[in-house]
Amino acid sequence: MPTSSPPHDSPGTRTSPVLVLAASLIGISFAAPLIRLSASPAIVIATWRLGLSLLIVFAALLFTGSWREWRVLSRREILLAGGAGMLLALHFWSWNSSLRYTSVAASVALVNLQPVLIAGISALWLHEPPSARQWVGVVIAVLGALVVGFADIPGGLSGLGAALSGGSSAEGSGRALFGDLLALIGAVTAALYYLIGRRLRQRVGVWAYVSIAYGAAFATCIGLTLASGDVLLPQPPRELAIFAGLAIGPMLLGHTGMNWALGHLPAFVVNLTTLGEPIGATILAALLPGIAEVPGVWTVVGGVLVLGGVLLAARR
Numbered sequence: 001m002p003t004s005s006p007p008h009d010s011p012g013t014r015t016s017p018v019l020v021l022a023a024s025l026i027g028i029s030f031a032a033p034l035i036r037l038s039a040s041p042a043i044v045i046a047t048w049r050l051g052l053s054l055l056i057v058f059a060a061l062l063f064t065g066s067w068r069e070w071r072v073l074s075r076r077e078i079l080l081a082g083g084a085g086m087l088l089a090l091h092f093w094s095w096n097s098s099l100r101y102t103s104v105a106a107s108v109a110l111v112n113l114q115p116v117l118i119a120g121i122s123a124l125w126l127h128e129p130p131s132a133r134q135w136v137g138v139v140i141a142v143l144g145a146l147v148v149g150f151a152d153i154p155g156g157l158s159g160l161g162a163a164l165s166g167g168s169s170a171e172g173s174g175r176a177l178f179g180d181l182l183a184l185i186g187a188v189t190a191a192l193y194y195l196i197g198r199r200l201r202q203r204v205g206v207w208a209y210v211s212i213a214y215g216a217a218f219a220t221c222i223g224l225t226l227a228s229g230d231v232l233l234p235q236p237p238r239e240l241a242i243f244a245g246l247a248i249g250p251m252l253l254g255h256t257g258m259n260w261a262l263g264h265l266p267a268f269v270v271n272l273t274t275l276g277e278p279i280g281a282t283i284l285a286a287l288l289p290g291i292a293e294v295p296g297v298w299t300v301v302g303g304v305l306v307l308g309g310v311l312l313a314a315r316r
Helices: 007-014 017-027 031-037 042-064 066-072 077-099 106-109 114-126 132-151 156-166 173-201 206-228 237-261 267-287 297-314
Strands: none
Touching: 007 077, 017 031, 017 267, 031 237, 031 267, 042 066, 042 077, 042 206, 042 237, 066 132, 066 206, 077 173, 077 206, 077 297, 106 114, 106 173, 114 267, 132 267, 132 297, 173 206, 173 237, 173 267, 206 237, 237 267, 267 297
C-alpha cells in the first residue's frame, strides 16, 4: 500500500500526517457554528468560502512556484482534479439540501456511509485495501458518528423511530425519498472527491492540486447559485467576516490540510477525520456566546467512539 509522500511535499515529511489531520479537524469544526451564525443560503456560503480561499491558494501557488507542477499532470489528470472540485461543490449542495426534505437521522446515516464507500473503492481502484484492524476502526467511527447524529434528534435516541420514518409530513409522498437520495449523493460525491485526491496527491503537491480542485468547485458553485436565483452581491460586512472565517478555517486549514494528508495516508483514513467534525463543532457551539449549546451524554459517547475508531484506523 503506497504511503510515501510526493517529492513536492518533501518539507512536510517531517510532519506527522496524524497531527495535520488533528489540525484539519479543528478547522472543519468551525464550519457548522459559522454557518449557523450566517443568514445566507447554503450555496452562497459555499461559493464565498471557496472564492476567498482561492485568493490565498493562488498566492501560495505563486510564492512557492508550485504552479510549475501542473506540467507533470496529464490532460486526463487535470480533468480528474477538476472533476474532484465539481464533486466537492455537489457534496456541499446535495447534503445541505437533503435536510430540507428528509429527517436529520436519515440524512446523517446516509452521508456517513462515505468512509465505508471509500474503503471499498480504495481496495478496487487504488489497490489500498484496509486491514482487518482498519475495517474495525472504520465501523466503530461510523457507528459513533451515527450516535452523534441521532442524539441531535428532538427527543433524543427515543425519537429515532419517528425520525427515520420522516414524520407525518413525508408520509405518502416522495419528499423523504428525494431527501434520502440527496444525502446519498452527498456521500458518493464526497467519497469520490477523496479518492481522486488520494490518487493525484501522490503525483503533485498540495497547492498545485487544490488550485485546480477548488477552482472547479468555485465555478460549479457559481453555476448552482445562478440556477437557484440566490444573490452573491452585495453582502453586509458581518456576512463577509463569516465567509472569511470559513475560508481560513474549514477550507484552508481543514480541507487543504486533509488534501495534504492524502499524499501520505489512504483516503479512507483521511476521510474518517470528517466524522469528528460534529464533535468539534459541538464543543465550539457550547463555547460560542451566540450559540451556547451544551452537548448531551449521547453526543459525548458518540464522540469517544469516533475518535477511537479514527485512531485505530490511522495507526500504522
